Amino acid sequence: MSELPKAVRLVEVGPRDGLQNESAHLPAAVRADLIMRLAEAGLTHIEAGAFVSPRWVPQMAATAEVMSLLPQRPGVSYPVLVPNEKGLDAALEAGAREIAVFAAASQSFSQRNINCSIEASMERFAPVVERALDAGLKVRGYVSCVLGCPYEGEIDSSAVAWVARELRGLGCYEISLGDTIGVGTPGRARALVKRVSQDVPLPELAVHFHDTYGQALANIYACLLEGVSVVDASVAGLGGCPYAAGASGNVASEDVVYMLNGLGIRSGIDLDRLVAAGNFISEQIGQSSRSRVALARGGAVAREEV
Ligand code: HMG
Ligand code: MG
Numbered sequence: 001m002s003e004l005p006k007a008v009r010l011v012e013v014g015p016r017d018g019l020q021n022e023s024a025h026l027p028a029a030v031r032a033d034l035i036m037r038l039a040e041a042g043l044t045h046i047e048a049g050a051f052v053s054p055r056w057v058p059q060m061a062a063t064a065e066v067m068s069l070l071p072q073r074p075g076v077s078y079p080v081l082v083p084n085e086k087g088l089d090a091a092l093e094a095g096a097r098e099i100a101v102f103a104a105a106s107q108s109f110s111q112r113n114i115n116c117s118i119e120a121s122m123e124r125f126a127p128v129v130e131r132a133l134d135a136g137l138k139v140r141g142y143v144s145c146v147l148g149c150p151y152e153g154e155i156d157s158s159a160v161a162w163v164a165r166e167l168r169g170l171g172c173y174e175i176s177l178g179d180t181i182g183v184g185t186p187g188r189a190r191a192l193v194k195r196v197s198q199d200v201p202l203p204e205l206a207v208h209f210h211d212t213y214g215q216a217l218a219n220i221y222a223c224l225l226e227g228v229s230v231v232d233a234s235v236a237g238l239g240g241c242p243y244a245a246g247a248s249g250n251v252a253s254e255d256v257v258y259m260l261n262g263l264g265i266r267s268g269i270d271l272d273r274l275v276a277a278g279n280f281i282s283e284q285i286g287q288s289s290r291s292r293v294a295l296a297r298g299g300a301v302a303r304e305e306v
Contacts, residue, residue, distance in 0.1 A: 005229040007266040009045065010253060011176070011206060012038050014281070015066075016047035016081060017250055018238025020059045024285040028062040032069035034281050038235060039076050041273035043253075047100070050081035051090040064094040079140060083114050088128045092135060099132050100176075101125045102142035103167060105160040106149035109180070113144065122166050129170040141167030142208070146177045146192060147184035157195040165199040174204050176232055179219065182212025182248060186222035193226045206230035209251050211237065211290075216251035217259055224265070231256055236278035237290030252291030254278055 015035050019026060031049070038046050048070065049063030063080060070078055079098040082088050091099050103121050104110040110118045129139050145152075146160045164175045177196060179189070189207070197205060207223045207230070209216035220231055233256045239249030254275050260267050275294050282289040289295060 002225050003227075004224050004263055004265060005227070007229065007268075008224070008260055009230045010043060010256065010267055010269060011045040011047070011230060011232045012043045012235060012253055013047045013208070013232050013250055014038070014235035014238045014253065016049055016060070017232075018234040018236070020050065020057050021240040021249070022059065022238060022285050022287075025059050025061075026284060028065035028069060030284050031062075031066045034235070034277060034284075035066070035070060035078065037273070037277035037280060039073055041277055042267075042269040043274075044076050044268070046076065046078055048078035048080055051087035051094075052081060052083050064090060067094040067096065077138070079138075082128060082132075084124055085128055085131070088131060091132075092137075096137065098138040098140065099128075100140040100142055101128060101167070101170075101172070102144065103163050104144040104149075104180075105155045105163050106145040106152045108151035109145045109149050112151075118163060122170070125167070126170055129172065133171050139170075139172050141170070141172030141175045142178055143167070143175060144178045144180040147179045147188055148181055150181055157192050160192060161196045161199040164196050164205075168200050168204065174206055174230065175200055176206040176208045176230075178208040178232075179210055179216075182210030182216065184209065184219050185213075185215050186218045189219040190222040190226045193223050193228055197227075202227045203229070206232055208232035210239070210248060211251050212248045217255060220251065220256060221259070224263075235274065235291075236282045236294065238281065238285075249290055252278070252289070252293070254289075254291040254293040258293045 049066050050060040054061040077098045080096050082099040132139050143163045209219045233253035234250035235253045237249040237252035257269050257271050278294050
């Protein structure tokens with residue numbers, strides 16, 4: 001395939017993947033404020049947090065409080081990450097309508113991130129997904145380290161395809177392929193999507209790039225050409241990866257929307273409002289925005305840098 005999609009759905013991961021890796025630990029009210037600004041900008045899928053161990057990821061503590069502050073908006077969903085049944089219980093109690101389970105394509109990363117092997121994670125997720133589906137929730141699946149692992153180096157695309165297929169088999173409606181440490185390049189990214197789509201239908205695949213080597217937008221463009229139409233991104237380029245020195249945040253949502261606009265691809269997102277949301281959160285964490293679009297528009301330079 002070499003035709004660009006007419007529309008792309010953005011999955012905003014800043015309030016979760018972004019903030020979980022920032023050193024600032026923000027109160028629930030600020031996190032909820034960010035999410036509401038993102039919804040105002042037209043985002044329809046906004047990850048609101050994670051029901052994981054607060055010892056492992058203290059930034060995501062108080063996710064239930066964040067959820068309690070979010071007004072229901074028609075057509076907007078606030079997925080939360082859930083690693084096990086304990087997390088599911090908390091998500092259900094908080095009224096979550098969508099969860100995401102997260103596996104890895106690398107054994108070492110799986111062990112460090114969720115303290116079990118890839119196979120054990122699938123056994124752990126099975127009852128989580130089953131119970132969530134029974135309760136009427138939607139379940140998304142993540143595969144981390146799809147183009148490289150901080151411990152194992154290059155990852156075989158067949159290993160990625162295996163994990164993606166397993167997650168789909170459990171009942172995930174969409175599988176997000178995560179270049180967690182941002183080492184991918186466009187040719188490899190496109191080849192990966194081609195390979196995984198042999199096991200999981202293309203419309204059920206999303207891509208999730210970090211911008212460590214400055215390749216994220218090029219990677220996304222390559223994957224759009226391959227037929228992908230769901231892209232994860234993080235406002236202001238928030239985030240990083242605690243297990244990979246120098247890994248930068250996810251590609252900035254503002255930069256993705258600017259590129260989509262230039263390509264004539266619909267996203268339903270108001271770029272001005274999105275930039276404003278990114279500037280808001282950058283001020284809250286006291287850092288310059290990592291969105292090139294926001295910087296080009298003169299916003300969100302950390303006060304000490306002015
Ligand atoms: P464990 O230590 O093996 O768990 O951690 P455990 O079952 O032995 O329990 C240990 C303690 O944690 C107990 O508390 C449990 O109650 C508690 P204690 O008795 O010691 O006081 N606990 C929990 N607390 C709150 N919520 C829970 C929960 N489960 C157990 N759900 C565990 C296993 C999975 C819990 C842990 O490893 C963990 O929380 N990991 C989360 C790591 C994480 O959130 N990583 C970031 C998300 S993945 C990612 O960012 C990549 C992605 O964005 C894709 C990409 O970027 O490419 C998705
Ligand atoms: Mg990520």
